[in-house]
Structures are given as structure tokens and as C-alpha cells.
Amino acid sequence: MKKSLLILAxxxxxxxxxxxxxxxxxxxxxxxxxxxIEEFSATNAQVEAAIAPAxxxxxxxxxxxxxxxxxxxxxxxxxxxxxETSRFQYSNFVGKISNIAAVNFAKDGEYAVESNGKFTMHGxxxxxxVPGKLIVKGDNVILKANFKIKCSDYQIKIPAAxxxxxxxxxxxxVDCVLAK
Amino acid sequence: MxxxxxxxxxxxxxxxxxxxxxxxxxxxxxxxxxGNPDFEKDINQWVKELDADTGAxxxxxxxxxxxxxxxAEVGDVVGDSSVTLQLKSGIEGFFVNANFHVSMNNVVSGxxxxxxxxxxxxxxxxxxxxxxxxxxxxxxxxxxxxxxxxHEKNQSDVSRSVDHENSDSIK
Numbered sequence: 001m002k003k004s005l006l007i008l009a010x011x012x013x014x015x016x017x018x019x020x021x022x023x024x025x026x027x028x029x030x031x032x033x034x035x036x037i038e039e040f041s042a043t044n045a046q047v048e049a050a051i052a053p054a055x056x057x058x059x060x061x062x063x064x065x066x067x068x069x070x071x072x073x074x075x076x077x078x079x080x081x082x083x084e085t086s087r088f089q090y091s092n093f094v095g096k097i098s099n100i101a102a103v104n105f106a107k108d109g110e111y112a113v114e115s116n117g118k119f120t121m122h123g124x125x126x127x128x129x130v131p132g133k134l135i136v137k138g139d140n141v142i143l144k145a146n147f148k149i150k151c152s153d154y155q156i157k158i159p160a161a162x163x164x165x166x167x168x169x170x171x172x173x174v175d176c177v178l179a180k
Numbered sequence: 181m182x183x184x185x186x187x188x189x190x191x192x193x194x195x196x197x198x199x200x201x202x203x204x205x206x207x208x209x210x211x212x213x214x215g216n217p218d219f220e221k222d223i224n225q226w227v228k229e230l231d232a233d234t235g236a237x238x239x240x241x242x243x244x245x246x247x248x249x250x251x252a253e254v255g256d257v258v259g260d261s262s263v264t265l266q267l268k269s270g271i272e273g274f275f276v277n278a279n280f281h282v283s284m285n286n287v288v289s290g291x292x293x294x295x296x297x298x299x300x301x302x303x304x305x306x307x308x309x310x311x312x313x314x315x316x317x318x319x320x321x322x323x324x325x326x327x328x329x330x331h332e333k334n335q336s337d338v339s340r341s342v343d344h345e346n347s348d349s350i351k
Contacts, residue, residue, distance in 0.1 A: 021315065025266075025277060026259040045262040046279050046304070046322055050315035059315045063304035065244055066324035068281060072209040079245060086244040089237070089305030177260050 020105070020180065022141045023050040027176025029062055038165040040074060042067040049176045051141060056100045058115055060093040060174070082156050083122055091121040093128075103134055110135045115145070124154040132174070145174040211281035212327040213300045217249035224270035226250070230306060231271050231319065240306035240321070248323070251298040251330070252276065254291055263288045265297065265326075273317070279324040287328050294334035301326035 027047030033040055048061045065085040069075035079085045095117015097103065103111045111134045119128045132145030151158060151168050158166045230236045252267035255275075263285055267276040278299050280288050291297060301323035308319050 023315070024258075024260070025275075025320075026262075026264045026279070028261055045259065045282070046264065046277065046324060048316060048320075052315055055313075057313070057315060061307065061316060063322040063324070065302065065304040066279065066322060068211065068325075069209045071205065072207045073204050075209040085304075086241045089241065089244055090307055175260075 020054060021050060021052050022105075022178035022180060024048065024176050024178045027060075027143075027174070027178075029175075030173050031067075032171045032173075033167040033169075034171075035165055035167045040069065040071070042069045042075070042078070044068065047174065047176055049143065049174075049178055051097075051143070051178060053100065053103070053105050056096045058093070058095050058097060058117065062091050063089060064091055064121075065089065077162075082151075082158070088121070088123045091119070093117055093119045093130075095130075097134075103136070105136055105141065108136050108138065119149070121149070122154045122156050126153055139180045141178045143174065143176045143178060147172055210325060211283050213247040213302050213325050214327065215247075217300050218246040219243070219248045221248055221250045223250045223252045223267060223276060227269040227271050227274050227276065227321070230321070231274055236319075237306050237308060240303070243303040244305060246303055247300055248303055249298065249300045249329070250276075251296065254293050254295045254297055256293050257288075257291060263291075265291060265299070267297075267299075269321075273319065275318055275320040277320060277322050278326045279322070280326045280328070281324075284326070284328070291328070291331060292334070296330075296332040296334075297328060298330035299323070299326045300329055 025048045026045060027049045028043065028045050029047045030041055030043040044062055044067045046063050046066045050059045051057070064083050065079055067075070067078065069078065095115045098114045098116050100113070103113060113132050113134050115130045115132060117128065118125050128147070128149070130145050130147045132143060135142040135144070149170050149172060151170060158168065230240065233239050250267075252269070254265050255268045256266040258264050258266060259279075262280055262282040264277050264279045265288070267278055269276050278301050302325040304322040304324050306319070306321050307316070309317055
């Protein structure tokens with residue numbers, strides 16, 4: 001009887017761990033380009049993000065056409081010329097948290113993390129490492145990360161006429177609240 | 181035409197060109213879809229067709245950047261900063277997410293699950309699960325820059341709250 005109860009408890013605990021998934025479909029991402037003569041940014045509140053601690057799996061996905069710029073002309077150029085959103089509808093990241101053992105998803109706290117994985121944008125996939133922070137707060141996990149990418153790495157062509165106003169180096173900031 | 185007039189004409193054309201260019205460059209981006217929609221869809225039929233299409237993501241590319249008008253029941257309301265309405269598509273595991281710009285928060289703040297809405301949005305993309313390990317197990321259409329054209333409160337909700345009677349319809 002005691003053995004059966006132990007097996008049942010173990011199954012329940014491992015089952016819970018495997019089932020645990022933190023998720024959102026309305027996270028935020030923004031990016032900024034800064035050159036000597038111009039600075040601009042865009043935001044998107046449609047980030048789908050998920051973390052499965054038991055599998056140490058992390059995924060992000062963002063519909064590229066949903067980025068909101070201040071300038072309509074810049075938004076149009078971004079969608080049609082640079083990112084070709086009708087061909088490459090989504091950017092996504094699939095990876096792992098390299099120091100996941102340091103994160104206690106059951107205890108409130110702030111944890112510095114590093115994620116390694118494959119980032120796909122404009123149809124090009126690259127291995128990247130992203131430093132970030134996980135804030136466990138009740139049933140929620142708040143994820144914040146800042147990283148840089150190079151447009152040229154993802155075959156995003158910036159016309160020579162725009163090279164002075166659009167930087168090859170883009171700063172990206174992610175801010176998502178994931179819930180159980 | 182003398183030389184002075186030619187110079188003045190060229191100068192006027194130059195100034196007009198600069199002005200138009202500056203206007204286009206600084207014209208703010210739309211935060212919601214306006215004008216006549218490119219497509220008007222029955223959400224259940226549209227999703228049914230895309231669900232049956234093995235190349236749905238490619239098929240959907242012709243919709244990306246275009247505006248679509250559709251009416252649906254709200255399944256859930258989500259969002260950290262701006263509001264996203266998860267619309268019922270008639271197919272289990274196939275979501276349609278309609279995102280509103282943060283400036284529309286006051287317009288959609290009264291919408292709750294069970295309400296019927298008519299929205300006009302820009303199509304952003306369609307995703308299907310990439311593999312069995314995919315943490316995103318569902319199919320999803322992403323819409324953004326949405327405008328709320330019509331809003332009918334859930335009947336049971338209306339009977340519970342008098343305050344909702346005057347906000348049945350936005351337009």
C-alpha cells in the first residue's frame with residue numbers, strides 16, 4: 001500500500017513537472033536602430049512565448065508584419081522591402097536556458113539567465129546567445145531580455161541610399177509576462 | 181519665358197517636391213485598419229478552408245498586409261500592454277488573434293469573452309506547429325492594427341448588468 005502511494009505521488013509530481021508550461025500570446029518586443037543622423041524604433045505586442053521548465057525548452061514567435069512604427073513610410077519599407085513579410089511572416093527563436101538549474105519556478109525571485117538557441121528571421125537561421133532575466137512572481141514568469149542582431153547576418157538588404165539612416169546593428173528588447 | 185521665370189518655376193517645383201517628400205516621410209503610421217476592407221470573411225468558413233489546406237501558410241501569404249473584416253465570438257481577452265481578442269474560429273486548436281494598438285485600449289476595454297464583435301484588421305500571418313516538440317501546439321492566424329466596428333454584448337452579460345446597456349455598440 002505504502003509503495004503504491006509512493007509510486008502514485010511520484011507519477012503525479014513528474015506528471016505535473018512535465019505538464020508545467022508558462023505561456024503568453026501577447027508579449028512585447030521592440031527594436032531600435034540608431035545612426036549618427038537618425039534613430040527610430042518599432043514595437044509589437046503579439047509575441048507568443050513559452051517556457052517548458054521540465055524539458056528546458058523555450059520558444060518565441062512574432063508576426064513581423066505587426067511591428068508598429070511612428071512613420072508610415074518607414075513601416076511600409078520595413079514590411080515590404082526589408083523584411084518581405086508576405087514571404088517571411090514570422091521570426092522565431094527555439095532554445096534552452098543554459099543555467100535553468102539556477103531558476104526555481106516555484107519560488108518568487110529574480111534570476112539572471114542565458115538562453116542559447118536558433119533564431120530565425122527573414123528566412124535565415126542563426127545560433128544566438130541571449131542574456132536575460134526571469135522574474136518568478138506567483139503563477140507568472142516575467143521574461144526580460146536585450147540583445148543585438150546584425151541585419152546583414154539575416155540577408156536583410158539596406159539600400160545604399162538608406163545606409164546612413166538605418167543601422168546594420170539592431171537593438172532588440174523583449175518583455176513578456178508568461179502565465180501557467 | 182525669361183530666365184527669371186524659369187528659375188522661379190524650378191524653385192517652386194523643388195520646394196513642392198521637398199514638401200511632399202517631407203510629408204510622406206513624417207506621415208504617422210496608421211494604428212488601425214481604415215477604409216473598405218480588402219476581404220470580408222466568414223471566420224468559420226475561412227478557418228475551415230485554411231485548416232484543410234496543407235500549404236496554408238503559403239496560401240495565407242496573399243493575405244499578409246491586406247485588411248480583412250470579420251465577425252466572431254470572443255473566446256478570451258489577453259494582453260500585457262495592448263488588447264488582443266482571441267476569436268472563436270469554430271475549430272478546436274485553431275486560434276484567430278486580433279490585436280489592437282495600445283491607443284485603442286479604451287475602445288476595446290468593455291469587450292469580454294462571449295461578446296460578438298465585428299473587427300477590421302490587417303493580416304500578419306498564419307502559423308502551424310513546426311514539429312511534435314513545438315510548444316505552440318495550435319494553428320493561429322495573427323491579425324493586428326484592428327478596429328472595432330461593432331460590439332454586441334453577450335446576452336447573459338447584458339441581463340446581469342445595466343451598465344452595459346449603453347455600450348452595446350461602438351459604432
